[in-house]
Amino acid sequence: MNDLELGVIGNCAVAALIDRDARVLWYCLPRFDGDPVFHALLGAPKDASDDGVFAIELEDHVHSWQSYVENTAVLQTELHGKQGSLRITDFAPRLFWRERLFYPQAIVRRLTPISGSPRIRIRLRPRFDYGASAPIRTYGSHHIRYVGPSATIRLTTNAPIDFIRDETFFNLRAPIDLILGPDETLQEGVVETAGRLEERTTDYWRNWTHRLAIPFEFQDAVIRAAVTLKLCTYEPTGAIVAALTTSIPEGPGTQRNWDYRFCWLRDSYFVVRALNRLSAVRKMENYFRWLMNVVASLHETDIQPVYGIGLESALVERTVPGLPGYRGMGPVRVGNQAYEHSQHDNCGNVILGVAQMFVDRRLLSPPGHEDFLRLEELGRKALQLYDKPDAGMWEYRTRASIHTTSSLMCWAAADRLARIAGHIGETQRAGEWRSHADRMKQVILERSWSHKRQSFVESFDGEFLDAGVLLMTEVGFIDPHDPRMAATVKQLEKVLGRGPHMMRYEAADDFGMPGTAFNTCSFWRIDALARMGRVEEAREYFEEMLKLRNRLGLMSEDVDPKTGEMWGNYPQTYSLVGIVNCAMRLTRSWESVT
Incomplete structure (x- = not known):
């Protein structure tokens, strides 16, 4: 048994730990020593035993595979099931933008179907004050805000908001992007933003290791x-x-x-x-x-x-x-x-x-x-x-x-x-x-x-x-x-x-x-x-x-x-x-x- 079979993504401002089944178990804000909004690595309160996690769950899950994109801090997890499989690409943006380093307090999750007809559920359950406080949730057409006592985080996505809100299983027929970060409106569409961030973050790490x-x-x-x-x-x-x-x-x-x-x-x-x-x-x-x-x-x-x-x-x-x-x-x-x-x-x-x-x-x-x-x-x-x-x-x-x-x-x-x-x-x-x-x-x-x-x-x-x-x-x-x-x-x-x-x-x-x-x-x-x-x-x-x-x-x-x-x-x-x-x-x- 080894519960520390965890991948690390980060950008030298924030970092997250992700297990082999693509669950974010640890993520602190606004920095490394901050409040763990995802704290499942250390358990959860008795009255909220399933909280403190950001999970992508595959129905009929059989096995998973995980690795880094070579020479980067970009993590890929494949979930394989009886009906189909998907790839989750996780990273925290770090790139040069307008002639300076850009490393927002954000993580990006990109979901891509790779075979069959995978049915998934997105379970996003942050908490605040080391698990003591549940957030207030508000909704928009393409985002969910999680309002805590001292901070607010926003999920922006092209996935159906209703499915995320109700934690409903649905067929993943096309790629989905999830950007979790500050309570700010994206300047571009979520697909364009996630794609640009992934490409430039990958380039940053490859240039650094080079x-x-x-x-x-x-x-x-x-x-x-x-x-x-x-x-x-x-x-x-x-x-x-x-x-x-x-x-x-x-x-x-x-x-x-x-x-x-x-x-x-x-x-x-x-x-x-x-x-x-x-x-x-x-x-x-x-x-x-x-x-x-x-x-x-x-x-x-x-x-x-x-x-x-x-x-x-x-x-x-x-x-x-x-x-x-x-x-x-x-x-x-x-x-x-x-x-x-x-x-x-x-x-x-x-x-x-x-x-x-x-x-x-x-x-x-x-x-x-x-x-x-x-x-x-x-x-x-x-x-x-x-x-x-x-x-x-x-x-x-x-x-x-x-x-x-x-x-x-x-x-x-x-x-x-x-x-x-x-x-x-x-x-x-x-x-x-x-x-x-x-x-x-x-x-x-x-x-x-x-x-x-x-x-x-x-x-x-x-x-x-x-x-x-x-x-x-x-x-x-x-x-x-x-x-x-x-x-x-x-x-x-x-x-x-x-x-x-x-x-x-x-x-x-x-x-x-x-x-x-x-x-x-x-x-x-x-x-x-x-x-x-x-x-x-x-x-x-x-x-x-x-x-x-x-x-x-x-x-x-x-x-x-x-x-x-x-x-x-x-x-x-x-x-x-x-x-x-x-x-x-x-x-x-x-x-x-x-």
Whole structure:
């Protein structure tokens, strides 16, 4: 059973999740972290158990087939029945219009009969306030308005309005178009509008993927991961969300249900780095714009690990009583308490996320000297905090330690500042930051190494293992061939390895012992093995991880190592980053393949 067999459509402003039977199960407005007007992924209120969905139902449905139009974010689903079949083409418009990008808060569904005499029913049941409010419906000759307490959405269509209103089965004898978006009148007919939007949206995505620098091997996996990573970026501000969903548990019945529709500085660094490797540098420029707004506010408050996509700082966590949760496994949470945490690795995550900006000559808006001075403020915070307790990258809610990964990223802040300073001609500052980085490195090497465990461990003077220390090679802290790193990998594989999978950590957390493997850690291990020269092992594990993707090539956050079932929020940018990074690391040159 895998309920996360979902396609993603989006346009870097809104996104929707669609299952293999062409049901829109998740769609938030006015942006990723907004009210889910379609929320069936997390269930529905008891008194409206069939609501929160936008379904195209085929009478006598037998089977379905789903795929993306090659190199695009345009999704096609075929429904096949005893009487006939149809194709549903789904997308969120993203195109150039009047010399600017156009990405409305809208989705388009185009229905085309492909055989026989298919009989269909259109079931469009949005709700508002996380399922608490049913809309008021008003009708026109070619549209239905759904009026909620704080928003109104409009369906414009050439389908019979009566059939949609009454959810009547009818014969699909000719193509039908459905455009769901703002409460605005179309400037052209619905057929002309939908056709033009599909053509130009398809062209946009093909042109975007055409410019990617992809590896020779694993091309399909990398392209799908890259497109989906882009769909998790919010164009108006440059923010990058960790995932498009909230409250899909990390494992069955665990209560580890979190809202991931926000911008974590840590996750965003890895996304930007992965897209940079594919030469998709515009995302870096957009993220830099968002990030420097965060940095500019630091005189008012300490840096947070996570912000809203519109730079909101208070992400107050609450539970939604009306929705039962994914497969009935509540609670459904909105907001994330992590914004209150002290996580010292954020200093490094910010600087790592923008360091390339200072050396990349392709950029249209490169950073200036003032930007470097602002980053130095973060560097000074890193110097103060690298050996102080925090909640760590795994965001423990009830305990604090001097976490090795937090200290590592503080070192990375000083190291990159030294490199940036040298590049921009600040020789004296470069020397000062190099001196700080060297001092921090010595402390980290001494205090994070456990002679008892023969491994780098999760915290200074600690003894528990943590897969996060694999990032030591990722950020250039230690040579992957260093005997201490080899010993660490050996211990991590022995204790945390589950075949191709890796658990996050050895010690119990606030909810006990995790039962699912964290995909990101599995990819970190693959990358570390490749760096150490264990390339064939790395390739074997990577190919096993690729098999865990759903049929559309996407991944969630976690996986049951015994069954391969996906868990956790979806699609998870961390996991998609792992696909890109490992593919780039492991690919062979086409000249070397006979």
